[in-house]
Amino acid sequence: MTPDNLKLYRAMLTSRRLEEAISELWRDGLISGEMHLGIGEEGIVAGVVDHLDEGDAIAADHRSTPPMVMRGVDLPAIVAECLGSSAGLGRGLGGHMHLMSRRHIAASSGIVGASGPLACGFALANQQLRPDRVAVAFFGEGAMNQGMLMESLNLAGCWRLPVVFVCKDNGMAITTPSQSVTSGDLPERVRGFGIPAVEVDGADAEAVWQAASEAILRARRGGGPGYLHASCVRPEGHFLGDPLLRIVRRPVTELRAKVGPLTRAASSPQGAGVAQRAASLGGITTMVARAAGMRGRDPVRRHRARLEIDRGRLEALENEVESAVRAAVEEALASLEEVSA
Amino acid sequence: MTPDNLKLYRAMLTSRRLEEAISELWRDGLISGEMHLGIGEEGIVAGVVDHLDEGDAIAADHRSTPPMVMRGVDLPAIVAECLGSSAGLGRGLGGHMHLMSRRHIAASSGIVGASGPLACGFALANQQLRPDRVAVAFFGEGAMNQGMLMESLNLAGCWRLPVVFVCKDNGMAITTPSQSVTSGDLPERVRGFGIPAVEVDGADAEAVWQAASEAILRARRGGGPGYLHASCVRPEGHFLGDPLLRIVRRPVTELRAKVGPLTRAASSPQGAGVAQRAASLGGITTMVARAAGMRGRDPVRRHRARLEIDRGRLEALENEVESAVRAAVEEALASLEEVSA
Amino acid sequence: MRELSFTGAIEDALAHAMADDERVVVFGEDVPGLRMNLYARFGEARVRPAPISESAFLGAAVGAAMAGLRPVVEIMLVDFLPVAMSALVNEASKIAAFSGGEWQVPMVVRASCGGGYGDGGQHEQALWAWLAHIPGLSVVVPSTPADAGGLLLGALAHEGPVVFLEHKLLAEDWLDYMGGGGRTTVAFDVPAAGARGPVPETWQPTPLGRAIGLREGGDLTIVGVGVAVHRALEAADRLAAESGFEASVIDLRSVQPLDRQAVCEAVRGSRRLLVVDEDYRDFGLSGELAATVMEAGIGARYARVCVEDTIPFDRRREAQVLPNTDRIVAAASRLVER
């Protein structure tokens, strides 16, 4: 089987454009803190969500805009929720870390790892009420060290739940390189739970689609859980306003206040030996360098380059997406004004 | 290297005799509920604890009498604690699920899985304050599904903590066969965390000793954590008064009140289909059968049979142990009377 | 009227609910052993053993409830909930708010609680006020078989998450399991009217948040839940016999929703409030009732008999720190004197 690549492209582009628009609103001060974007992971989300239909469920993490967009949740309601408008998905009460749609059995949480148990619960309900329907859990590689997620792997395995765990590995958990706090190899860890684990390049939406197809089909047929480990990047940092990315982008301004205290601390008497201090400073430099190195491997651009379609149709599609996003933002902004008026 | 088998035997026998004495006190109503014994796992505990010395630490689970006894904690204080006497290890305030000795950096907890984080903390302190000293965590195979324990495996791995995890696999968690709620193979799971895992017959104290020797030595030398998976039995049930074992031992009396409601329920209208009901009844029968099947493979008897020592010396040792245990019980009982007097 | 044990009443009501509604499922550690009769009748798909993974299966209950089931999830002892509290504090209790009221989480968490059988400070906690502190969580603590069955159905009918707590001195299965172990050599101070009693022929859900007056008396109002209610009744009788003062006793039955009106009405008459609470004293139910009365502008004398510290293992000392009848009589006497 092969995916409808144009459909995948539309999904990814819509998510990308919407998140870019959200970034603008955030910069204008209209969206409050901790706005985590899924830019860089659209290839993973598109390749998985394309397989889902009525009755299938999604448990998402703090980067939940792409799955909601791609699952077909109302765009204006998503933006309105980010704005805190009462026209939002959660009437402005939940916010961007809690995008949810009952109709799509899709919910998200800001507690790292919480998508594991939630997806198991969705899958359990499907097992009892809607045989052949599945649940998908999205989370990052950092979340793989959270107990409730590891427990969920075991629970899904022993209850043979129709759930597919999707790990979006961008290598980082905020400023911490996940490898430095992870023992062993993650797909191997999952296999240790008796769950088939597949590694895939998350920048390649089509490859993800293929891998997901198999895992989801197996789950639908009662074959139990599956796991996809998909690499990705985090070009916009941990969240909008990421301090490390600010340093990368405006080193002079951002470092001014930091360098003095840092060098003072690093050279204060009492404390670690020179080698350890040097190692720390090296660690800090690497931290910043990693933030800078998160560009490239853009799943959307890559997918676009592969499309075999004439330029005119492509541009038409892109214009459609642009206008849908623009309309969504306008509608959301209007809803906000109505309330404050 | 080979162990001092006589020393191991003395340790195991002391623990066994003390727990037998505790059972008597429990039957007499002098010890309150949830008295979990370590009878059946002495081979594991002896083979591990024999390697520990000043500065080494133990985090135990709800079956904590054997590790305390074998680590050299005062016997009368252990018994007194079980009796709730103010002469007890915790002045009668903690009880048998919370045996602890500060001097031995040895503590236990009734929260399944809690020995994992605790041992990591002990090991962290050792890493900083007492290089070459280690920590050991004891727990059951059921605990391996507890998130905090799985997290501890990862933590120990990435911090290279000097900790040895010891899983005492008796196959059961209360009345649940652990296999039925565990996905995958446990040693494989641990290897997935990048931690070397060794399987050993826990009824063979000498084999455990060998396996532990290697893991503990590696940890002492900064080589990071290790894991032993040791099989064992649970002949006295989950705890004293285990309902399943009561059924096994006195089927007529114990089943009288239960069979009526059970057959009524199993044959009530509305509910599962016949096949599922039959499966449930089969499950219940297996549950009881398993409780009955937990005899044999006695690590103490087995170790005794192997000792190459003349009968006279052996009997002398056994008499010594008997009197030490008797004296401990008497001292503990006396302390209790003093208080109530 | 039939007579049932506390445990029997819950099982009976639950079996009816399960027969009526396929969406009701039970899961938790060891449930085939603990709920053998339900297991035999409804099969493993609806009475499922869970691994020792409270965070995963409590969290799964949230998802299951959101996706159409009505899970009754068993956490053996309330003391184990702290292992998995994020599912309640950050998910179950907040989904309705976060979804703007669109999405509900109809789940029941069933756990045993309380002390009095020598199980030590890590296995005898009450924690009901600790749970009730979190907006969006309901907490039910029945004190009789009839209430246990009725409130279980009330909890199942409720659209939000409910923690249903069974005191181990009332629930015969738990007490035998964790305390007695089939011995005749131990005794427990079990409130007879709580452990066994009349139940209706046909169960009706008891709505949450309605206190019930169990004794009339104008000199003093004693308020509590669970076993404390029975201790209070005993103390009130002693007080009447020994010093002629008459206390009313109110069983709140649910800690959240809290029947503030019932308490205020009674205290407005008696001008004396005594809270008897097996949960920890500080920042708990006893404080909330004080605030309730003060907020209503009712001037009253006030005292509380609670658990003040980690519960000791030793049964002698344990008996002293639990809200026993002596402590209640003493506190009540001080309140009515002068």
Place this chain on the structure above:
Amino acid sequence: MRELSFTGAIEDALAHAMADDERVVVFGEDVPGLRMNLYARFGEARVRPAPISESAFLGAAVGAAMAGLRPVVEIMLVDFLPVAMSALVNEASKIAAFSGGEWQVPMVVRASCGGGYGDGGQHEQALWAWLAHIPGLSVVVPSTPADAGGLLLGALAHEGPVVFLEHKLLAEDWLDYMGGGGRTTVAFDVPAAGARGPVPETWQPTPLGRAIGLREGGDLTIVGVGVAVHRALEAADRLAAESGFEASVIDLRSVQPLDRQAVCEAVRGSRRLLVVDEDYRDFGLSGELAATVMEAGIGARYARVCVEDTIPFDRRREAQVLPNTDRIVAAASRLVER
């Protein structure tokens, strides 16, 4: 006197403690990034990044403290503690009791808390009373840089476990991190005197459990912790200016131990108690203070301005449900009227 920010004061005091005492170690998620200066000075062995495994590393802190270290363990937001509460509820707080007083757990849990920057109901909780409900846990909530540094050292000197909570509106690093993100397009209602202020040249540990009076006034006593104290001061000034009533304002500084005496003394004079609390209203600090006053036999009018429900994401609605100055003035006015 030097001036420092709230965050700077904590870092300064902590750096001193670490330089003085090798046993003090810091660990938690992301600490090399969050505590860059300490990381650069003390190295990774003592400022250690942890995996996203709160249960393991909080539990490890308990063990580390028992085995001789003085861990300062960072849980980024107090909202994440429910993931790992068993380490506090069932281990840290109970070891001293279970060991008959032989073994202590000297650890400090450092976490940010509180709202006012639009982060939604799962990331803006206060939870101090929820923590303080558990016997054996101390809970500290400083409101100024000087108290933040002093109480951190007080917490480190304490032999039992202490949760040290930093309000995100006071801690500039957290506010920039989670709220501002370097933008000039957003504004937060930061209490100036809480975010930056004088600190002593040489740090001294501030003992836990001592409230401090920040404003004198005989008509009314307002009590709180953290940001609420600053709101109360502002409200008290407005009340004085608008209606001539003078309120005293008490900053409890620690929720547990609770300085009951300070509160009782003040209310004995004013006969009016207003609790301003950013933690949830029910079964919390506001109730405990009502009980404190009633237990002391002090007749008083009482009101409370608290968070009553899950905090809304929308900043407009969020501002209305947090204990803001308007709500405090309104409640205070009702209390003093008549």
